[in-house]
Amino acid sequence: MMRRRTTLLTSCTALALALGATACGGGPVSAGGGDKALDGQTVTVAGVWSGSEQKNFQKVLDAFTEKTGAKTQFVSTGDNVSTVVGSKIEGGNAPDVVMVPQVGVLDQFAKKGWLEPLSPTARATITADYAPVWKKYGSVGGTLYGLYFKAAHKSTVWYSPAALAQAGVKPPKTYDAMLKAGHTVSDSGLAAFAVAGQDGWTLTDWFENIYLSQAGPEKYDALAAHKLKWTDPSVVEALTTLGKLFKDKQLIAGGQKEALNTDFPGSVEKVFGPGPEAGMVYEGDFVAGVAHDQFGKAIGKDANFFPFPAVGGGTAPVVSGGDAAVVLKDGKNAKAGMKLLEYLATPEAAAVWAKAGGFLSPNKKLDLSSYGDDVSRATAKSLVSAGDSVRFDMSDQAPAAFGGTKGAGEWKLLQDFLRDPSDPKGTAAQLESAAAKAYQD
Known part of the structure; x- marks a missing residue:
């Protein structure tokens, strides 16, 4: 009970400071937002989001404006955040806040000395309201720089309920059962899986889920930090498991060649678009947004998911991604930027996007009723x-050279493995060679 009381006080304090208002004990904050402590100031925010994601994040920024009086300006960077932000810093036009989509990029920014450590208010809120793992991934060298505002659940397998019902199969609990169910779906007239091999990042996600479940979290952490070599037998084993799927022409829509010419939206279309070609597609929770927005599928009725199943006697994996908000030292209004982060740390901010859809928050205090479905x-x-x-x-x-560059590193090597999965040990050696160079650089 004491812990709950402390947590509530911490959250209240965070909210009050973030909003520049007496949110707890000093009367409720009106929709107009306290004393508009940041009136007349502008916070510039850079991030990869565009389209509906940018539109929905703008709703969060507008709520911040309503509370504090601060105006906001969002700048879409495209995928190469580090290059765009670096050039803006060099040009004397640094944004105040950046939504960083990769741990490796956050680490890079911190080591370059670009980031402000999070304020005591933000740190207290994160400690109270987030699992420690999110604090770990937002820290570099023991200093907390990043707040994970938006998360992705990358251990979800999406399926057409109609396709599985037609085949007479139910969502499987193990990886082997998933492949068996896939063969049954294939026998009923559809391929089991649409695989987006044209986008190398989807193949890394396949590998990561298999590896985490099969090898366990300790080896996963070691491999992620390159303290374990990619030539380790556990990597070869995971590649062998993945290779069984890749080389099975019954399981992949159009076989390996077509998979290599299918991008992520195309893989979703093969399951949920007109004239479906497959019953299932593996990727993160964001599949739902494409299925609904582009193909009009009712989520939960026409499109549903089951958790990525346990592999080889391991536990079911939970792999996540996310966008961390950081404050740049060189921003023209870094102090107001930090107030934005303090606001983003609250469940109130998360609830704005949760209601709009296409969003998950790692904040434990966000009421699940905030989500729309x-x-x-x-x-x-x-x-x-x-x-x-x-x-x-x-x-x-x-490092991006290994884990996040189109046509290079892990993305390319796993595409090569999809094309020819006959030599897992050879692929592991190539992965190690590419990783060793990238981590050295």
């Missing part, structure tokens, strides 16, 4: 309840 609530509950067993996307933790 049962499937979003289920994925959010799965992510939050996993606590410290969550592991961040391994390729996002690596």
Whole structure:
């Protein structure tokens, strides 16, 4: 009870400071937002988001403006955040806040000395309201720089309920059962899986889920930090497991060649678009947004998911990704930027986007009723309840040259493995060679 009381006080204090208002004990904050302590100031925010994601994040920024009086300006960076932000800093036009999509990039920014450590208020809120793992991934050298505002649940397999019902199969509990169910789906007239091999990052996600479940969290952490070599037998074993799927022409829509010419949206279309070609597609919770927004599928009825199943006697994996808010030292309004982070740390801020859809929060204090549908609530509950067993996307933790560059490193080598999965040991050796160079650089 004492712990709960302390947590409530901490959250209240965080909210009050973030909003520049007496939110607890000093009367309720009106929709207009206290004393508008940041009136007349502008906070510039850079991030990868565009389209509906940018539109929904703007709703959060507008809520911050309503509370504090601060105006906001969002700048979309495209995928190469580090290059764009670096050039803006050099040009004397640094944003105040950056939404960083990769642990490796956050680490890079911190080591370059670009980041402000989070304020005591933000640190207290994160400590109270987030699982420790999120604090770990937001820290560099023991200093907390990043607040994970938006998370992704990358251990979800999406399926057409109609396709599975037609084949007479139910969502499987183990990896072997998933492949067996896939053959049954294939026998009923559809391929089992649509695989987005044109986007190398989807293949890293396949590998990571298999590896985390099969090898366990300790080896996962070691491999992510390159303290374990990619030539380790555990890597070869995971590649062998993945290779069984890749080389099975019954399981992959169009076989390996077509998979290599299918991007992520295309893989979702093969399951949920007109004239479906497959019954299932593996990827994160964001599949739901594409299925709904582009193909009009009712989530939970026309499109649903089951957790990525346990592999080889291991436990079911929970792999996550996310966007961390950081404050740049060179921003023209870093102090107001930190107030934005303090606001983003609150469940109130998360609830704005949760209601809009296409969003998961790692904040334990966000009421699940804030999400607009049962499937979003289920994925959010799965992510939050996993606590410290969550592991961040391994390729996002690596230097970008290895884990995040199109046509290079892990992305390319796993595409090569999809094309020809006959030599897992050889692929492991190539991965180690690429990793060793990237981590050295």
